[in-house]
Amino acid sequence: MISVNNLRKEFKKVIKDPGLKGAIKALFRPRHEIIAAVDGISFEVDKGEVLGFIGPNGAGKSTVIKMLTGILTPTSGSCTINGKNPTVDRKKYVKEIGVVFGQRTQLWWDLPLVETYTVLKEIYEIEEDRFRERMAFLNDVLELEDFIRSPVRTLSLGQRMRADIAASMLHSPKVLFLDEPTIGLDVVVKDNIRRAITKINKEEQTTVILTTHDISDIELLCDRIVMIDHGKNVYDGSLRELKRNYGQMRELTFEADSASRLTAESFCKGLKLSDDDISIKNDKNVFTIRFNSDSMPVGDMLNYTLSLTRVKDIAVKDADIEEIIRRLYKEGADKSE
Amino acid sequence: MRRAFKIYRILVAQNLKRLMEYKADFLTGAVSFLIDQAIGIAFIFIIFSQIPQLAGFTFEQIVFIYGFSQIPKGLDHLLTDNLWCVGYFIVRKGDFDKYLTRPINPLFHVIAETFQVDAVGELVVGICLMIYSAPSAGLYITPLSVILFVLVIPFSALIYTAIKIATAAVAFWIKSSGFIIQMVYGMNEFAKYPTTIYSNFIKLIVTFIIPFAFTGYYPCLYFLTGENPVFNIGCTVFISIIFLGISLAIWHKGLSAYESAGS
Ligand SMILES: Nc1ncnc2c1ncn2[C@@H]1O[C@H](COP(=O)(O)OP(=O)(O)OP(=O)(O)O)[C@@H](O)[C@H]1O
Ligand SMILES: [Mg+2]
Numbered sequence A: 001m002i003s004v005n006n007l008r009k010e011f012k013k014v015i016k017d018p019g020l021k022g023a024i025k026a027l028f029r030p031r032h033e034i035i036a037a038v039d040g041i042s043f044e045v046d047k048g049e050v051l052g053f054i055g056p057n058g059a060g061k062s063t064v065i066k067m068l069t070g071i072l073t074p075t076s077g078s079c080t081i082n083g084k085n086p087t088v089d090r091k092k093y094v095k096e097i098g099v100v101f102g103q104r105t106q107l108w109w110d111l112p113l114v115e116t117y118t119v120l121k122e123i124y125e126i127e128e129d130r131f132r133e134r135m136a137f138l139n140d141v142l143e144l145e146d147f148i149r150s151p152v153r154t155l156s157l158g159q160r161m162r163a164d165i166a167a168s169m170l171h172s173p174k175v176l177f178l179d180e181p182t183i184g185l186d187v188v189v190k191d192n193i194r195r196a197i198t199k200i201n202k203e204e205q206t207t208v209i210l211t212t213h214d215i216s217d218i219e220l221l222c223d224r225i226v227m228i229d230h231g232k233n234v235y236d237g238s239l240r241e242l243k244r245n246y247g248q249m250r251e252l253t254f255e256a257d258s259a260s261r262l263t264a265e266s267f268c269k270g271l272k273l274s275d276d277d278i279s280i281k282n283d284k285n286v287f288t289i290r291f292n293s294d295s296m297p298v299g300d301m302l303n304y305t306l307s308l309t310r311v312k313d314i315a316v317k318d319a320d321i322e323e324i325i326r327r328l329y330k331e332g333a334d335k336s337e
Numbered sequence B: 001m002r003r004a005f006k007i008y009r010i011l012v013a014q015n016l017k018r019l020m021e022y023k024a025d026f027l028t029g030a031v032s033f034l035i036d037q038a039i040g041i042a043f044i045f046i047i048f049s050q051i052p053q054l055a056g057f058t059f060e061q062i063v064f065i066y067g068f069s070q071i072p073k074g075l076d077h078l079l080t081d082n083l084w085c086v087g088y089f090i091v092r093k094g095d096f097d098k099y100l101t102r103p104i105n106p107l108f109h110v111i112a113e114t115f116q117v118d119a120v121g122e123l124v125v126g127i128c129l130m131i132y133s134a135p136s137a138g139l140y141i142t143p144l145s146v147i148l149f150v151l152v153i154p155f156s157a158l159i160y161t162a163i164k165i166a167t168a169a170v171a172f173w174i175k176s177s178g179f180i181i182q183m184v185y186g187m188n189e190f191a192k193y194p195t196t197i198y199s200n201f202i203k204l205i206v207t208f209i210i211p212f213a214f215t216g217y218y219p220c221l222y223f224l225t226g227e228n229p230v231f232n233i234g235c236t237v238f239i240s241i242i243f244l245g246i247s248l249a250i251w252h253k254g255l256s257a258y259e260s261a262g263s
Helices: A019-028 A061-068 A090-094 A113-123 A128-142 A157-169 A187-204 A215-221 A239-247 A264-271 A298-308 A321-336 B002-021 B023-050 B059-080 B082-090 B106-112 B117-137 B143-169 B178-192 B200-209 B217-225 B229-257
Strands: A002-015 A031-045 A050-054 A076-081 A097-101 A175-179 A207-211 A224-229 A232-238 A249-256 A278-283 A286-292 A311-318
Touching: A002 A061, A031 A061, A031 A076, A050 A061, A050 A215, A061 A076, A061 A097, A061 A175, A061 A207, A097 A157, A113 A128, A113 A157, A113 B002, A128 A157, A128 A187, A157 A175, A157 A187, A175 A187, A187 A207, A187 A215, A207 A215, A215 A321, A224 A239, A224 A321, A232 A239, A239 A321, A249 A298, A264 A278, A264 A298, A286 A298, A298 A311, B002 B106, B023 B059, B023 B117, B059 B117, B059 B143, B059 B178, B059 B217, B082 B106, B082 B143, B082 B178, B106 B229, B143 B178, B143 B217, B143 B229, B178 B200, B217 B229
Parallel strands: A031 A232, A050 A207, A050 A224, A097 A175, A175 A207
Antiparallel strands: A002 A031, A002 A076, A224 A232, A249 A286, A249 A311, A278 A286
């Protein structure tokens, strides 16, 4: 359905020294720096899948979405959706997709909301009956009735977001691209929007690609996540796998008197563990042992550690999904330093 | 084509509704326009109070050229005013995104979105001045010249549109090109007077580089004298098509250079 292959997007940035002097210098001798906002991203999405596309701020998510929706032309690499190339087959292609950028509206600022939908009806050539049916459906899930006669500029953020989402679903797109559709919304409106996404996905097998910084969006909506950072793939798999791969890791933190025997090798040997199952960090005799609780029950680990050394302030932490994601983001940041 | 027309009609209707809401906007626009026109016409009066002829043209003939030049300018102004916004802020703010995600031609979409009623002023002033000056301007009237008169106006308007498209498209590379549109568009002042009063350099520019002379003086030369229809009318049509072609190519290239804005 969607196939993204080694996608890359560079932006040219003019480097300016601060102040007027810098501005003048940049005018006569411009210095450019090329930054790769997206640096070789690949992934596939099947029909009917809901993909959570996540990554820290500035990772390149919006830039990827803009290439997938035909707004930006890739520097290199390719993306095909339903066999179409977004920038080449633009007119035909965009008819099959719906797009929402949570940060900005696509609606006509000065028109009452209803009028916006009638204009879109013409643009997307939706038939009268189908349009009515669709409006009723969207009205029902997104509760547009209260503000459908107000001009778009008077809508609150939550109302506007629902209006934008409805606009993106009006023409029954095959693929829906949602860039931060729940940003800044209260819990009720979030629920509303999630319900609309789930419903349209279940009833029409709409493929959804969604970026968000809200972990519950991912837990509630997404079959699979693709995580990127600094424009590169970091993780691709189901949420369950992510939990399985990283979720069993536990962290044992304590302060020890003597450091001599607390090495990864001695733990591996003593407990018959493999290298992947354990890692040890020592920061001025404060130890952090990360280990896989599947291979080594927490109790056994505690006993063994206590047999080696005397400890102060011992604590065991398990990793929830947010913790896992934080760790992955952090690993990405450390790696790039 | 039928569909494009329908969408255009709907967008324009919405635009007019919006206009009703911003009456003050409309009034200030109209007032500043009237002042502008009054200055232009007063200028001609002042010149002719000093001299009886300008480059071989009488007062009425100059008024006719001035009046004619307002028509293509007004038509373009009426239909494609949103191109200014493309140059000034739509591209810079990343608001061009939405035109690229809709199943109609982005250029058509952005143009169709505004219908600038202010332009009626130019059309009215142009028509009035032509009616006022026509009886004593010694027009060359034949069936052919009447047909060519009607035919040449849309092509002259296209010259304006082409120049605006090309200069607005520069924003795709440099983010904001409002000042460039302003600078180039400002050259249309030269269309109102005979090119023979300018230096050769300026004459060359307004004929072939920024060909505003084809939106006023050259076609009028034919309507006033009947001379050289091949150049005066034929070249107007030819140049407008060439320039439109070039500007569409620039626009198209610009689309793939568009960088949106961070979000
Ligand atoms: N139009 C642009 N011109 C120049 N640089 C840009 C542009 N758009 C994005 N960038 C840069 O590309 C990088 C990726 O930006 P992008 O907006 O894709 O991040 P993101 O993952 O969507 O982040 P966030 O979660 O904060 O929305 C950033 O470093 C940003 O500064
Ligand atoms: Mg973003």
